[in-house]
Amino acid sequence: MSTGGEDPEGQVVAGRYRLGPVIGVGSSAVVRRGRDLRDGVRVAVKLFHPGATADDRRQQRREMDALSRLDHPGLVGLRDGGTVSGRPFVVTDLVEGPTLAQRIGSGPLPADRVRRLGAQLADALAHVHAGGIVHRDVKPANVLLGDGSRAHLADFGIAKALDGAAVTEAGMIVGTAAFLAPEQARGQDVGPPADVYALGLVLLEALTGRREYPGRAVESATARLHRRPTVPADLPDGLGAVLAAMTEDDPAARPTAAEVAAALAPPSRHRRGARHRRSAATGRPGRRAALPVAAAAALLVAAGFGSVALLSPAPVPATAATPAAPAAP
CATH class of the missing domain: 1.10.510.10 (Transferase(Phosphotransferase) domain 1)
Structure with a gap:
């Protein structure tokens, strides 16, 4: 994945998740619709903004740790996570619909x-x-x-x-x-x-x-x-x-x-x-x-x-x- 300033839509994260359009933006990260190239499943990819801080990395670890310990139909399921080009990311199930x-x-x-x-x-x-x-x-x-x-x-x-x-x-x-x-x-x-x-x-x-x-x-x-x-x-x-x-x-x-x-x-x-x-x-x-x-x-x-x-x-x-x-x- 490129670290340049261009729109990352269409790029592939971790050799596996093709990024789609933005579905949510927060102070530390952007959430995009994505597709798992291995099985074709639609996913949500939370990608932290460039220049991720130590706090961002802690946030990623907390989120992954919490979701990995939980399994409930009322929670969004964790699929993957890691770091690419210095940017932490978290991949979860995609819930289609509004907030x-x-x-x-x-x-x-x-x-x-x-x-x-x-x-x-x-x-x-x-x-x-x-x-x-x-x-x-x-x-x-x-x-x-x-x-x-x-x-x-x-x-x-x-x-x-x-x-x-x-x-x-x-x-x-x-x-x-x-x-x-x-x-x-x-x-x-x-x-x-x-x-x-x-x-x-x-x-x-x-x-x-x-x-x-x-x-x-x-x-x-x-x-x-x-x-x-x-x-x-x-x-x-x-x-x-x-x-x-x-x-x-x-x-x-x-x-x-x-x-x-x-x-x-x-x-x-x-x-x-x-x-x-x-x-x-x-x-x-x-x-x-x-x-x-x-x-x-x-x-x-x-x-x-x-x-x-x-x-x-x-x-x-x-x-x-x-x-x-x-x-x-």
Whole structure:
């Protein structure tokens, strides 16, 4: 592969992956559609920008390590990775379709679709957490909708192993400001509850069509230290109680991802999901959140819900390191 400034479309990475058009751009890498010349399978190739830094290489290793430890239909599968012409790359399964960020750009989603989406993503996160990993960057741009039958959680570039060392400097936070949990905004160490909080904000944005904490990075990050998210009062069948529990200020009060998946699952899956609410990685069931989630689950069992169909496009915010916010007075 050439290192020149020309468009790399059509070039072959690692003697195997022919690059196609761009399907996503981030602060450190570009994602292209590709084709595996060995078996003809369509893939996604994440190629870091020229002049890759040590941080870029760490990001590549974290993403490959996380994906190699996980196998779930709600996650994008890892196929390959390496370095070519000094540029790290990661090859994953290709999910055809828009991101949730693009879909939200076309307007709010109906509550039944958001509930189905939430159940799928929470189930995927429960698997991630059981594997000893925290995603740390759950946001609409990292949710791939595919053909609409299943959502996929993508981009584990800043994921952290629960037993791993800190990878950021003291006083810095990593993630997307609009979706940080309060403990992330304070620069504290985070665990699975931070992913649950972020998913709550993602589902809230999908329902309302607007970002709960907009603005520049510092303004957005500190806003959640002064006010709770506004959950619409008219959400059907206990959905509001689940979202309120997911976005509790206290991480210990939030339900686990497995509990959220069980509460939001269609009736036919609820009983099976309830058996898997706890895992070694997630630690404990939610405390104050346990009652609202249980109540919501009971209501969800009583109501029937349809399937989800998701479509459309719009741009994506970048992930950044941000100075930790001061504690709220």
